[in-house]
Amino acid sequence: MKKERKPPYFLVYTALFVALAAAVVFSAGTGSASIGFIDSLRVLLSKVPMVKNLIDISSLPDSYTTIIFSVRLPRIIASLLCGTGLSVCGVVFQGMFRNPMADPYVLGISSGAVLGAALAFVTGTQATLFNLGLVPLYAFIGAIAATTVVYLIAQKGGRLVTNTLILSGIAIGFLCSSLVSLIIIASREQATRIIFWTMGSMTGTSWQTVMVMFPFILIGTVILILNSNNLNVLSTGDETAVSLGINASLLKKLLLLVASMITAVSVCFSGTIGFVGLIIPHAVRFLTGPNHKRLMPVSALAGGIFLVLCDTLARTLFAPTQIPIGVITSVIGVPFFISLIVRSKRRNLI
Amino acid sequence: MRILSAKNLHYSYGKNEVLKDVSMDFYQGTFYGIIGPNGCGKSTFLKNLYGYFTPSKGSISIHDENIKSMKARQRAKYIAYVPQDTNTGFDFSVYDVIAMGRNPYHSGLQPMSAEDHDKIIEAMEETSTIHLKDKSINELSGGEKQRAILARAFAQDSEIILMDEPVSMLDINHQVEIMDLARSLADKNYKTIICVLHDLNLAAQYAQHIFLMSNGQLAKSGMPDEVLTKEILTDVYGVSVKVDVDPVTGLKTIVPLSRL
Numbered sequence: 001m002k003k004e005r006k007p008p009y010f011l012v013y014t015a016l017f018v019a020l021a022a023a024v025v026f027s028a029g030t031g032s033a034s035i036g037f038i039d040s041l042r043v044l045l046s047k048v049p050m051v052k053n054l055i056d057i058s059s060l061p062d063s064y065t066t067i068i069f070s071v072r073l074p075r076i077i078a079s080l081l082c083g084t085g086l087s088v089c090g091v092v093f094q095g096m097f098r099n100p101m102a103d104p105y106v107l108g109i110s111s112g113a114v115l116g117a118a119l120a121f122v123t124g125t126q127a128t129l130f131n132l133g134l135v136p137l138y139a140f141i142g143a144i145a146a147t148t149v150v151y152l153i154a155q156k157g158g159r160l161v162t163n164t165l166i167l168s169g170i171a172i173g174f175l176c177s178s179l180v181s182l183i184i185i186a187s188r189e190q191a192t193r194i195i196f197w198t199m200g201s202m203t204g205t206s207w208q209t210v211m212v213m214f215p216f217i218l219i220g221t222v223i224l225i226l227n228s229n230n231l232n233v234l235s236t237g238d239e240t241a242v243s244l245g246i247n248a249s250l251l252k253k254l255l256l257l258v259a260s261m262i263t264a265v266s267v268c269f270s271g272t273i274g275f276v277g278l279i280i281p282h283a284v285r286f287l288t289g290p291n292h293k294r295l296m297p298v299s300a301l302a303g304g305i306f307l308v309l310c311d312t313l314a315r316t317l318f319a320p321t322q323i324p325i326g327v328i329t330s331v332i333g334v335p336f337f338i339s340l341i342v343r344s345k346r347r348n349l350i
Numbered sequence: 351m352r353i354l355s356a357k358n359l360h361y362s363y364g365k366n367e368v369l370k371d372v373s374m375d376f377y378q379g380t381f382y383g384i385i386g387p388n389g390c391g392k393s394t395f396l397k398n399l400y401g402y403f404t405p406s407k408g409s410i411s412i413h414d415e416n417i418k419s420m421k422a423r424q425r426a427k428y429i430a431y432v433p434q435d436t437n438t439g440f441d442f443s444v445y446d447v448i449a450m451g452r453n454p455y456h457s458g459l460q461p462m463s464a465e466d467h468d469k470i471i472e473a474m475e476e477t478s479t480i481h482l483k484d485k486s487i488n489e490l491s492g493g494e495k496q497r498a499i500l501a502r503a504f505a506q507d508s509e510i511i512l513m514d515e516p517v518s519m520l521d522i523n524h525q526v527e528i529m530d531l532a533r534s535l536a537d538k539n540y541k542t543i544i545c546v547l548h549d550l551n552l553a554a555q556y557a558q559h560i561f562l563m564s565n566g567q568l569a570k571s572g573m574p575d576e577v578l579t580k581e582i583l584t585d586v587y588g589v590s591v592k593v594d595v596d597p598v599t600g601l602k603t604i605v606p607l608s609r610l
Contacts (some may be wrong), residue, residue, distance in 0.1 A: 237435070
């Protein structure tokens with residue numbers, strides 16, 4: 001990059017918000033009952049205060065409202081939250097670990113979640129909690145437990161050593177995966193469900209899901225975005241960060257806690273959707289550069305849009321069969337990502 | 351004016367005591383050289399000074415205030431640090447890297463003030479890095495990178511700048527450039543520069559006061575002429591040296607003698 005030409009960020013954000021709104025409307029209008037973009041927009045606007053009086057949807061079938069508000073919208077919002085959460089956490093983990101290979105699952109969160117979900121499947125999941133089922137709860141506990149163990153192994157006298165953290169994350173990840181394999185072998189009838197869960201799916205999401213996810217991901221993302229400057233400094237290394245007035249160990253603990261919570265909440269309902277948390281931060285970094293003040297909010301929006309579109313494909317491409325969303329994120333994401341790498345002059349990702 | 355003082359400092363890595371009862375005083379506007387054999391505790395000492403390590407015993411005070419009672423942000427307003435490893439990780443622009451020097455004066459997403467911007471420009475002018483400002487930090491040569499990191503320390507607007515072997519990776523031209531710059535910060539801007547050096551000739555040339563460390567202790571403190579003697583250096587480094595006075599510069603030159 002010879003001269004840093006900064007895109008006008010006001011326009012970038014406006015464009016992203018418009019794209020996000022368009023993705024939501026498009027997704028709500030697409031599916032086995034094809035509603036179309038315009039009618040979908042009308043139905044959605046009919047619930048928006050201020051403009052709802054201007055919209056007349058009496059000519060549209062009542063079923064449109066039901067399909068959009070009870071079936072599709074919660075799923076769309078859950079995808080959006082998931083995409084936002086995983087992307088922002090990807091940014092944080094890459095910045096904090098100064099490692100372009102890091103993603104939200106680097107500390108064993110995903111493996112822990114799968115183990116929790118697998119245990120829920122084999123122990124029977126008829127019981128429910130707030131209408132949400134026990135799988136998300138077990139998955140959440142698994143995710144948090146795995147990360148806690150990783151953290152306890154890696155922290156030494158209050159200091160967090162990055163490489164130790166990553167290594168213990170890999171170790172605990174392997175342990176959890178092995179236990180899941182064991183469960184699959186011992187309980188073959190659950191094997192498909194478990195494997196399907198590891199690839200992620202938004203099928204089971206509802207308004208209740210959204211209600212649980214929303215506060216965690218919103219508050220968490222705001223906290224992370226408020227720490228963009230600190231993350232910039234932290235990404236130059238602990239020693240430098242301390243000399244520039246950052247309490248590095250405290251900051252790392254805060255970021256780890258918040259990012260782990262967001263990731264755990266993101267995966268526990270939908271399964272471990274891969275690749276989003278790795279490629280969105282990279283793709284966005286090509287556009288914004290590494291400054292987290294721009295990278296973080298743009299990733300949050302881009303990740304949301306990406307996952308909404310991926311989920312739309314997941315449920316419509318081979319309808320009525322639903323494809324795991326993790327398959328879509330990879331099938332679309334990998335070629336896009338490779339083209340970025342090939343075309344970019346900025347080859348060194350870090 | 352005494353600005354920074356380390357009193358009876360002890361520091362251990364696990365059971366290994368790296369600093370044993372080290373006391374040093376630093377005064378404003380002076381260029382200090384800290385020298386000593388590998389593993390004598392020079393770098394560890396610097397890391398204690400800026401708060402990366404916490405001493406196991408003893409105290410460090412800036413203007414007679416113990417740094418223990420300071421927040422990281424406040425401490426950073428007094429002490430800047432130029433690390434040995436200048437790798438900054440991600441592909442930040444030079445401007446962004448130098449602007450990080452203003453971090454102690456901000457919290458959260460607070461935007462840069464006009465004063466911040468002026469300090470950054472001033473730092474770039476002092477270090478002749480202004481033409482590099484839009485370049486990526488990873489594109490710079492070793493000398494340019496070191497200047498940018500020094501600019502970041504300057505932008506930090508601290509009275510004290512610590513440097514850990516700032517020129518060990520540079521050729522002689524860039525060594526002189528960086529060392530001249532550091533020395534002029536002391537002479538012209540009244541900064542207190544505390545510089546860990548391997549090269550004894552550079553120490554002889556630039557330092558106004560030298561601390562010689564050995565085995566985690568302060569072996570000798572004084573003017574370059576007092577510290578850089580054949581007897582002391584041979585004793586501490588364990589190698590014979592020839593010490594002369596250069597007829598051109600009038601400075602001491604130190605040549606280690608081969609054992610062959």
